[in-house]
Amino acid sequence: MNFRILAKVLGLLLLLLSVAMSVCAVFARVDPMAVKLNATWALFTSAGVTFLAGAILILSGLGKFDRIPRREGVVIVGLGWVLSTVFGALPYMLCEPHLNWSQALFESASGFTTTGSTVISDLTLWPRGILLWRSATQWLGGIGILVLFVAVLSYLGVASKSLFRNESSFKTGEASTARIRDTALTLLKIYLGLTGLCLAGLRLLGLSWFDSVSHAMTTVSTGGFSPHNASIGHYTGWGNGWAIELWLSVFMVLCSLNFLIFAVIAAKNWNRLREEDDARWFLGITVGISLTIGLGLFADARYSIDLVEALRESWFIVVSIASTTGFGTVDYELWPAWCKALLAILMIVGGCAGSTAGGMKVGRLEIFLKSSAHEVIRAFRPNQVFRLVVNGSPVDDASRARTTSFVALYLLIMALGSVVVGILEAGHGVDLETCLGAVLATLSNIGPGFGDLGPTENFSQLREPTLAFLSGLMILGRLELFAILVLFVPAAWRRY
Amino acid sequence: MNFRILAKVLGLLLLLLSVAMSVCAVFARVDPMAVKLNATWALFTSAGVTFLAGAILILSGLGKFDRIPRREGVVIVGLGWVLSTVFGALPYMLCEPHLNWSQALFESASGFTTTGSTVISDLTLWPRGILLWRSATQWLGGIGILVLFVAVLSYLGVASKSLFRNESSFKTGEASTARIRDTALTLLKIYLGLTGLCLAGLRLLGLSWFDSVSHAMTTVSTGGFSPHNASIGHYTGWGNGWAIELWLSVFMVLCSLNFLIFAVIAAKNWNRLREEDDARWFLGITVGISLTIGLGLFADARYSIDLVEALRESWFIVVSIASTTGFGTVDYELWPAWCKALLAILMIVGGCAGSTAGGMKVGRLEIFLKSSAHEVIRAFRPNQVFRLVVNGSPVDDASRARTTSFVALYLLIMALGSVVVGILEAGHGVDLETCLGAVLATLSNIGPGFGDLGPTENFSQLREPTLAFLSGLMILGRLELFAILVLFVPAAWRRY
Ligand SMILES: [K+]
Ligand SMILES: [K+]
Structure with missing residues (x-):
């Protein structure tokens, strides 16, 4: 392990946060x-x-490095999120009405991992400067995950490798620093x-500048923090509430797709687009x-609601959960x-790589x-050769094993968590449902969970060690284990 | 598909059932x-x-066949369990106090798959002849799964293939009919x-002949049906209740191990035994x-209990669940x-192959x-070559992919179920917990579930289509998907 590279890169990250x-x-x-200046003081001190x-x-890591070796890269990503979480927690601890250490850590981890779970029961008690920082951590976490995905996570999984296949900068195996920089810039x-487009639309739909900026930042990062206690439900009563929901849902969907798709579309590379399974x-x-859910709610006698309303509710919530954003309008805890x-299945599946x-x-x-489908057929045709193709790239046995291992490991961590x-x-x-909901909400970076941690509840009821543990799960999930x-x-x- | 082979083998199976x-x-x-003879009539008619x-x-499948081709073998296993379930349901429908079609199917599937879930609220209302049939279906299901595992399922998975590696009769790849017959006889x-040993012990511990035979049959098959409403809790009050629990727990453990281990031990093949991961x-x-659970219960203030009692309770329940038997003494729904x-994790994991x-x-x-551990290390050492060894056999990438696919598919079926x-x-x-509990209990062939389907409840509260669906899950899980x-x-x- 080259600790000087670690120190230098992580130092730069902290300067950026500062x-x-x-x-x-x-x-x-x-x-x-702002009624008092304690937010200004807390943020400047932090x-x-x-x-x-x-x-x-x-200073402890001076020296020039051409490129970051893989081992250091992986460790930097892990430590980077941990350090950001720790330093990002400072404002919540310093500013009134104060969070304790575990709550602040949880809120900060929930920001940088774009999870969006919160321990704050009443957001109106907090100054807007802190709420802006809260939204900003998600926006920073969002771009962080995109860039680091390219730089490091692309080593780790099949799904990721195939994404860069047809990109000129990723034609050959491992990416060089220059190529990573190019792709990272494109993504940025x-x-x-x-973000700009989402913000402009929200502004046109009548949201204040503060609300527009906050929600734009937490939508494109699929983070899901809102400065309102009722989340997007705050606007549901508005005459154009449906338009706000629709606009946000479009961006939630877009930001769940591989961001390089937009570069592919810009380049009019339709063949490549067609391969994007x-x-x-x-x-x-x-x-x-x-x-399915919309029609189910409409058909359910106990949940009397007209068809349009049922589809509106189910569309927003399903997009919010499928995109792992976690914005809320209605309380899905009331659903069958x-x-x-x-x-819960959507929470496990999540969005697209990249x-x-x-x-x-x-x-x-x-x-x-x-x-799995191949294995079923193999049961009676043991010698048949299968070619597994995903996103236009063939997947070999080792990659299959790696991916299915990941899936199973993910589910195991969920159970043990x-x-x-x-x-x-x-x-x-x-109860069991609340435990599982807490893990799903955090490991999959969703935000709200189930049971006592449903969309109208928050995580402040949990004990300190639980909050610390769940903060760890958020980072674990965010960095794909x-x-x-x-x-x-x-x-x-080990040192070299 | 050679339908004549199908007809002949399935016909023989039905004769055996008869x-x-x-x-x-x-x-x-x-x-x-017996107070009335309606059980006699129902069973003879069936x-x-x-x-x-x-x-x-x-008669429709006459002809001589040297061996069963693989495709036919796989289909015979699937249909075999379905047919046994259907015909095995007849006595419950014919005999007073009668089950309806879905309940009878469920009870029968629960028998042949050695699941042990029940729709019968009060067993004392049923004649002992029917209860004997109920236990016998589990015993038949148990030997069925052992033999068919050797004959057919061994095609399907890594875990299984490696089991036969050192057995003289399984030295080379695919098993011939003669070799299958040898191993099947050993297993029988x-x-x-x-079964005999378990029965003798129960008899010595003071159980009646009927109780001894019933419990021996449902213990060695890890089935878990009991002729008593309170299951093994029936004996807990007895002076030697602990000895009965201990004796049963020993057999539950033994019957969760690969049965060929006993042949290996008999042959004093210690090297082979040492490899049995x-x-x-x-x-x-x-x-x-x-x-862990025993100490946890002892430490839990709300569950005031002395240490020995806590360990006794937790040992029996944990063994009962880990072995997928599902016998009950205390109500684990009252546990934290x-x-x-x-x-729930034990339910998913289950016992050993074979x-x-x-x-x-x-x-x-x-x-x-x-x-998964290899993948973690590969994150920073991409070129390291790993050799995965399980039960003394190397596992290649294709087998790894197959196995992890299975694990993930199992969990997916659980979620969708x-x-x-x-x-x-x-x-x-x-509630969600009851739904998940119902699927876990049936797919993993455990018996009792969670929530409203816990160990003191039964499945009779469920609707007809649910019972039919869960019967399907039992067979799906029993035959490893x-x-x-x-x-x-x-x-x-397709025909040839
Ligand atoms: K989120
Ligand atoms: K069972």
Whole structure:
């Protein structure tokens, strides 16, 4: 392990965070709705501390590096999210009405991992400067995951590798620093463009600048933080509430697709677009389940609702969950059990690789389902040779094994995580559904869970160790397991 | 598809069933505790109908066959369990107090798949002849799964193939009919031996002949039907109740291990025994979780209980669930949520391949966990070559992919199954936990589930289509998915 590379890159990351905190501090200072200046103080202090830590790291890591070796890259990603979470928690601890350490850590992790679960019961008690920082952490987390996906996570999985196949900059095996920089820049432009477009639309639909910026940042990052207690339900009563929901749902869908699709579309590369199974699957699943639930709610006598309203409700919630954003309008805890079970499946599946969405990713579902279908046929035709193709790329046995391992590991962590939550909360009367919901909500970076942690509830009822554990799960899920699990392998830390 | 082979083999199966029914009918006739003879009539009538159907099938399938081709073999297994279930349901429908078609089908499937879920609220209302038939279906299902595992399922999975590696009769690839017959005979002898030993012990511990025979048959098959409403809790008050529980738990453990282990031990082949990872893993998991839960219950203030009692309760329940038997003493629904989550994990994992236990099998868990560990290390050492060894046999990439596909498919069926149960029961107020519990209990062939289907409840509260669906899940799980899924592939049915 080359610790100087680690120190330098992580130091740079902290400087970047410090700049973002400063911007929020400036807003907190000039915000006409601010009644006290404690947000300004909290944010500037946090920015100062973060800057100091960053500077020390950079100074201890001086030297020039052409490229980051793979092992260091993986470790940087893992530690990067952990450090961001720790320093990003400072403003919540310093500013009134104060969160305790575990709550602040949870809220910060929920931001940087674009999860959107919250421990804050009443957002109106918090100054807007802090709420802006809260939304900003999701926006930073969103671009972070896109860039780091290209730089590091693309090593780790099939689904990812095939994405870059036809991109000129990714024609051959491992990516060089220059190529990574090119693709990362493309992604940054797309991300900025989508944020701007989303913001402009919200502004035109009548939201304030603050609301528009906040929601644009947490929509394109599929984060799901809202400055309102009722989330998007805040606007449901508005005359154009349906238009706001529709506009947000469009961006939630777009930001669950591989962002490079937009580059492919811009280049009019229709052949490449046609091969993009992920997007087709994601759209098919989302539309199909939203129709199913909408019709089911309409048909359910106990849930008396007209057809249009049922489809509107189910479309927004299904898109919100499928894209792992987690915005809320209605309380899906009131839906029948089978609708909730479908939502739970959407939570596990998540969005497409190369997007800001969480979950285990649609591409992995494809590989695993096709692979399973082959195994069924192999039961009576053992010698038949199968060619598994996903997103236009062939998938070999080793990749199949890797992907299905991932799927199963994801589900195992879910099961064991529920046990841990149950143990940590023992004596507080949580039921199995709440435990599983807590793990699903955080590991898949959704936000709201089930049971006592449903969309109208929050996580502040949980104990300190549980919050710390769930913060870990958010980062574990966000970095697709391996980049965090690696941190626990002693061999990864050995010096050269 | 060669339909004449199908007809002949399935016809023979029905004749065998008819003989078993006749034996129960004779018992019903001579049983001194029988108040009416309607059980005798019901069983003899069922035996007659079954014999007739079997005879017709055999006559339509005359001809001599050296061996059963693979495709036919797979289809025979699937259809065999379906046919047994259908004909096995007759006695429950014919005898007072009568089950309806879906309940009878469910009870019969629960027998032949060694699941042990029941729709019968009060067993004392049923004549002992029928209860004997009920236990006998589990015993027949148990030996059936052992023999068919050797004959057919061994085609289908890694875990299974490696089991026969060192057996003289399985040295080379695909098994011939003669070799299958040899191994099947060995298994039959072991099965009979274990049943006899279990029976003798129960008799010595003071159980009646009827109770001893019933429990011996449902213990070695890890079935879990009991002729008592309170299951093994019936004996808990006895002075030697602990000895009965202990004796049964020993046999539940033994019958969750690969039955060929007993042949290996008899041959004093210690090297082979040392390679048997499955048994080590199963014992480790069972002992570990039973200690964890026992200490947890002891430490839990709301569940005031002394240490010995806590360990006794947790050992029996954990063994009962881990072995997928499903006998009950205490109501684990009263345990804290984390204990139930651990039980749910045990339900998914199940026993060892080559045993009568259900679940997805410990061997698959091993392959998938080891495979996942390799992927984590591969994240920073992409070129490292891994050799995955399970039960002393190397596992190649294709087998890894097959196994992890299976694991993920199993979990997917679990999730989708819960949705289906939720939809079928919509309007009856079932919660998510009950839906998931119903699927776990049946797919993994456990017996009792969670929530409203916990160990003190039964499945009679469910609607007809739900019961039919769950019967299907039992067979799907029992035959390790593929042998049933194949029935839905049109190509499997094409004539030559
Ligand atoms: K989210
Ligand atoms: K069972």
